[in-house]
Amino acid sequence: MPAYHSTFLADESQDTRLVGNFAVLPLRTKYKGPAFPASSDYDIIDEVLDLFRANSFFKNFEIKGPADRTLIYGILFVSQCLNALNASTTQNEAVRVLTNLALDNFSIPGEIGFPLNSLYQPPRDKNEALFLRQYLAQFRQELANRLIARIYQDSNLPSKYWLAFTRRKFMNKSL
Structure with missing residues (x-):
């Protein structure tokens, strides 16, 4: 059975901006950043959260386009x-921890510390690199916020069905 690919692959010909070969897709977000507002209720972050558990079982993933690269980055960030x-982390602690993780210094494609440089092309210049860093910061903040909403949906403790995936490594990689 093959892994699940992004549904935004079909939308790439229209208004998708590329930085290197990373798709900068519209987001439905409340955080400040360069992302365009999404025109529908379903965006790439919803797709990352929907496909995370199914795709985390796969060690191989055939990349069919730039939207898949954005999906891969999101899945690896959810894993991080x-x-x-942990099982005793309250929702308030999780907000603090994941907000710090989202805003913490992170590598972008082309930098030495980025683990997937073989799959991603670096930005062409410093302006594109700054744009990508700002987009990824916005993407990471919104993803962490929506992940908390899903994990802590039923109680003040995290769902064991989400935490069971902490030992899984998608594509044997981590950010």
């Missing part, structure tokens, strides 16, 4: 977020 939590 789940590893920062």
Whole structure:
């Protein structure tokens, strides 16, 4: 059975901006950043959260386009977020921990510390690199916020069904 790919692959010909070969897709967000507002209720962050658990079982993933690269980055960031939590982390602690993780210094494609440089092309210049860093910061903040909403949906403690995926490594990689 093949892994699940992004549904935004079909939308790439219209208004998708590319930085290197990373798709900068519209977001439905409340955080400040360069992302365009999403025209529908379903955006790439919803897709990352919907496909995370199914795709985390796969060690191989065939990339069919730039939207898949954005999906991969989101899945790896969700995995990093789940590893920062444990079963006794309250919702307020999780907000603090994941907000710090989202805003913490992170590498972008083309930099030495980025683990997926073989799959991603670096930005062409410093302006594109700054744009990508700002987009990823906005993307990470919104993803962490929506992840908390899903994990703590039923109680003040995280869902064991989400935390069960802390040991899984998508594509044997981590951010």
